[in-house]
Amino acid sequence: MWTYTGRKRPDFAETPGPGEESVWDYPRPPRLEADSRLVEVKTGERMVASSRRCIRVLETASPPTFYLPPEDVHRDLLSPAPGRSHCEWKGIARYWTLRESPDDSPVGWSYPDPTPAFEAIRGYISFYPAILECYVAGERVRPQPGRFYGGWITREIVGPFKGEPGSEGW
Secondary structure (H helix, E strand, C coil): CCCCCCCCCCCCCCCCCCCCEEECCCCCEEEEEECCCCCEEEECCEEEEEEEEEEEEEEECEEEEEEHHHHHHHHHHHHEEEEEEEEEECEEEEEEECCCCCCCCCCEEECCCCCCCHHHHHCCEEEEECCCCCEEEEEEECCCCCCCCCECCCCCEECCCCCCCCHHHC
């Protein structure tokens, strides 16, 4: 059972400084937050997406995940990838791969039919910063640890983060 819900920061969590956010202050279930900073997603020199109309999903212990509106994504560069997964909060995720990729490894995901609480991200796409170059306001994003997770770590986000070694019991 999940112990932490964002109501009380655990003793092992880093204390945020001025202008920083602790992932341990994010709620469970997650909340949605509009973000107007420039978010860019690239593969090499090619721009996959660029938006100032993103939605961040903020969930206890995880760095924010940025979802970009479909009209700000170069959908012609993407193809559906095999597989689906289920999020207890958002519903069934669909995965995306780069059309020109030699394999069908996912580079991002979306929720075509999210739960009512997450209707705002219907069709929006998030990308894995461990696979593609993701930027927030010009800062290159560091990926959340762990093979499955897609959180975006920037300078203002402090942890520790779900996915790091030893975090399995959180």
